[in-house]
Amino acid sequence: MSVLDLPSPKQEEWRWADMAALQSAADAAPHATGVDPKSLFLDMPGPRLLFVDGAFEPAHSVPGRVKVERIASSGDHPLGRLAEGEGWALKLASEQAEETVQIAHLGTGGESHVPARIAMDEDAVASVVETYAGAGWANRLTHISLAKGARLMRSVRLLQAEGFVSLRDEAEIGEAASLVSIFLGMGGMGSRIDGALTLTGKGAFAEMGGALLTRGEQKQECAVAVRHQNVDGTSRQLWRAVAAGQSTASLAARVEVARDAQKTDGEQSLRGLLLKRTATVNLKPELEIFADDVKCAHGATVGELDKRALFYLESRGIPEARATALLTHAFVADALGRIGDAAVREAFAADAEAWLEAAL
Amino acid sequence: MATKNAEALAAANKKYEWGFSSDIEQEFAPKGLSEDTVRFISAKKNEPEWMLEWRLKAYRLWLTMTPPDWAKLDVPPIDYQDAYYYAEPKAKPRLGSLDEVDPEILRVYEKLGIPIEEQKVLAGVEGSRKVAVDAVFDSVSVATTFRAELESAGVIFRSISEAIREYPDLVRKYLGKVVPQHDNYFAALNCAVFSDGTFVYVPEGVRCPMELSTYFRINAENTGQFERTLIVADKGSYVSYLEGCTAPMRDENQLHAAVVELVALDDAEIKYSTVQNWYPGDENGKGGIYNFVTKRALCSGKNSKVSWTQVETGSAITWKYPSCVLSGENSVGEFYSVAVTNNRQQADTGTKMIHLGKGSRSTIVSKGISAGRSNNTYRGLVRVGPTAEGVRNFTQCDSLLLGDRCGAHTVPYIEVRNPSAQIEHEATTSKISEDQLFYAMQRGLDQEAAVALIVNGFAKEVLQQLPMEFAVEAQKLLGISLEGSVG
Numbered sequence: 001m002s003v004l005d006l007p008s009p010k011q012e013e014w015r016w017a018d019m020a021a022l023q024s025a026a027d028a029a030p031h032a033t034g035v036d037p038k039s040l041f042l043d044m045p046g047p048r049l050l051f052v053d054g055a056f057e058p059a060h061s062v063p064g065r066v067k068v069e070r071i072a073s074s075g076d077h078p079l080g081r082l083a084e085g086e087g088w089a090l091k092l093a094s095e096q097a098e099e100t101v102q103i104a105h106l107g108t109g110g111e112s113h114v115p116a117r118i119a120m121d122e123d124a125v126a127s128v129v130e131t132y133a134g135a136g137w138a139n140r141l142t143h144i145s146l147a148k149g150a151r152l153m154r155s156v157r158l159l160q161a162e163g164f165v166s167l168r169d170e171a172e173i174g175e176a177a178s179l180v181s182i183f184l185g186m187g188g189m190g191s192r193i194d195g196a197l198t199l200t201g202k203g204a205f206a207e208m209g210g211a212l213l214t215r216g217e218q219k220q221e222c223a224v225a226v227r228h229q230n231v232d233g234t235s236r237q238l239w240r241a242v243a244a245g246q247s248t249a250s251l252a253a254r255v256e257v258a259r260d261a262q263k264t265d266g267e268q269s270l271r272g273l274l275l276k277r278t279a280t281v282n283l284k285p286e287l288e289i290f291a292d293d294v295k296c297a298h299g300a301t302v303g304e305l306d307k308r309a310l311f312y313l314e315s316r317g318i319p320e321a322r323a324t325a326l327l328t329h330a331f332v333a334d335a336l337g338r339i340g341d342a343a344v345r346e347a348f349a350a351d352a353e354a355w356l357e358a359a360l
Numbered sequence: 361m362a363t364k365n366a367e368a369l370a371a372a373n374k375k376y377e378w379g380f381s382s383d384i385e386q387e388f389a390p391k392g393l394s395e396d397t398v399r400f401i402s403a404k405k406n407e408p409e410w411m412l413e414w415r416l417k418a419y420r421l422w423l424t425m426t427p428p429d430w431a432k433l434d435v436p437p438i439d440y441q442d443a444y445y446y447a448e449p450k451a452k453p454r455l456g457s458l459d460e461v462d463p464e465i466l467r468v469y470e471k472l473g474i475p476i477e478e479q480k481v482l483a484g485v486e487g488s489r490k491v492a493v494d495a496v497f498d499s500v501s502v503a504t505t506f507r508a509e510l511e512s513a514g515v516i517f518r519s520i521s522e523a524i525r526e527y528p529d530l531v532r533k534y535l536g537k538v539v540p541q542h543d544n545y546f547a548a549l550n551c552a553v554f555s556d557g558t559f560v561y562v563p564e565g566v567r568c569p570m571e572l573s574t575y576f577r578i579n580a581e582n583t584g585q586f587e588r589t590l591i592v593a594d595k596g597s598y599v600s601y602l603e604g605c606t607a608p609m610r611d612e613n614q615l616h617a618a619v620v621e622l623v624a625l626d627d628a629e630i631k632y633s634t635v636q637n638w639y640p641g642d643e644n645g646k647g648g649i650y651n652f653v654t655k656r657a658l659c660s661g662k663n664s665k666v667s668w669t670q671v672e673t674g675s676a677i678t679w680k681y682p683s684c685v686l687s688g689e690n691s692v693g694e695f696y697s698v699a700v701t702n703n704r705q706q707a708d709t710g711t712k713m714i715h716l717g718k719g720s721r722s723t724i725v726s727k728g729i730s731a732g733r734s735n736n737t738y739r740g741l742v743r744v745g746p747t748a749e750g751v752r753n754f755t756q757c758d759s760l761l762l763g764d765r766c767g768a769h770t771v772p773y774i775e776v777r778n779p780s781a782q783i784e785h786e787a788t789t790s791k792i793s794e795d796q797l798f799y800a801m802q803r804g805l806d807q808e809a810a811v812a813l814i815v816n817g818f819a820k821e822v823l824q825q826l827p828m829e830f831a832v833e834a835q836k837l838l839g840i841s842l843e844g845s846v847g
Contacts, residue, residue: 288769
């Protein structure tokens, strides 16, 4: 991996990207992180897989139906295509349901590339929770294909204390199938969450959203494109960014509606909250529409906490720091509330809460 | 301005209404672009040495640059060596009356719809209407009117080449200060080879006694036009500037790379209105003007204000982002835009509001209308600097789709580095509903009139920002541009 192969901020899609942080994470020598692998799994039944620096770790894993296998490189995404070799694959047959699959990635330094495949047949149902911790540059490509009526709930949390996480999702969503991917970006690393979701079937549903919490000198960003190719599709992109310190949080979300994708219902909501004078929030809610009978709305706001709401809470005897934390938590909860499984949702909310306590 | 004459109305057979060309002897610079071309243009205009150096520096920068590729445009490769960079009508002695004006030019004015009174004014006869017209005929100003009246108010209204000779210090102080030579590929090209344009200086405390206007015409085959406009509003002054554009029908693509720079000092206000109706190419996308324009305003003074209003109906390809750098405290930037694309037209247009001053405010209202097989993109940036407290921005971009072969795109960038900013962005995409059409038609309108009515309603917020005469022309233009797009 050479810096020459990385995308440059001169490219429009990468103008807010922090490739220098990625490079320095990739160059970092492996070191002990003190993270207990057990702590990366939620106390829930179902398969568990641990990858340490990109290598499968059977000692802490119960793969169940999930296969660990070689997966060839695919796609032309500048980072995603680097992910090849040993990865994990979840294949579900028609009407099969899977308990919560937990995948944990622990890095100690250097770079690791892991591909993943999720292929679900008609009416299959699954939930996948991914956790990233440690250090180094973790680069992942996840390919998802959902057949008619399949439903996948994906929850991803980035808790790396340092380093960089780059995720690339590529999904094809068939007729009446549903994909919901929710991300929580926190910890101390830089990140780039990249997604291309394509609604290929009639009446498909796609959602990609989440919360990016940044502090210090961190830079986190998401760049998601949802492509409607068939009629009656629905998509939701609900992102929240909270920036403290001198950090930067960037949200770029795009809805593309193809000529034939009539009756599309697309919604984007990008909101940024600046906790510090020195922080930056960048937003880019983009629409690209070629069909004339569609409903596409996007909203974008940036600002600080509502002074009146703060005053109200303080007038009820709540100290300022606590009031700020409460309101910020509510702001973030919007995005995390989309996680379907209550136990997962609560775990993510607790992580966000801990971040807020530390940041405020 | 420009009420359409009967002849033009009769010619509304979906052909370009102002698609005519006139033969006026040209003095061309040799084809192609090199340092010699730049020297030729500079020498031709009797420019001082510093100006030539400035142009050459821009040319050398241009050689190192590449055309921008981030816009949602499909631009065919342009051979910059296969174009003329300078053409001017043959020099004539100064004219005393209308009869002495070249009849060719008079005929062009007539087709442009310039009222006879204004034509007289152009020829130096005292006119009844108080609109000053600096006609850019091809590349050189043919006539500048109302000069005396403007001069008594202290307003300098000159072609830029005259201004370079007569007010070198003033021009030198501001030229390239808002759009520097290295700003972008097309701006650098303009800096190197700009042929003519307009210079306006409104002194301190003066409210310009009339609206200033320039007709731009692209006239000679294969002549790129590189206009340069510089408007400086000194403290407490006000000026309203109208820019109207028509171009003759041609099969070959013509390149237009203009640069407009506005400077507003303390408490000054500039209102800049554009109606752009260059040849958009035919139904199959053949021909048409490439319009790559850099327009930027610097609100450097306290409480200064710049308002851009544009109605874009022409050009095969539009690449245009009139912007405001709001560095003055409590400065205000406004952008009102209607962009219509039909057939194979492509427009990527919008604005940038760079908030650097405390309490600066901006409003963006953009209406995009796409029909036929066209693509219409709003691309905008709102940036709030770390020291800009209390910034307020409101953005609304609405798109209207006529037909299912066209595209409407919205690409807003928001970059905020100060928490006290309040930034709002709203956008909608819609089509003309069957109900609206049915209602209008059952009141006796035919389909095209009904569509024109609804489209004008959609664009009303922007059209009402235009000066009265422009608004009338713009309304008609919207209707004409969309002819044949429905039904």
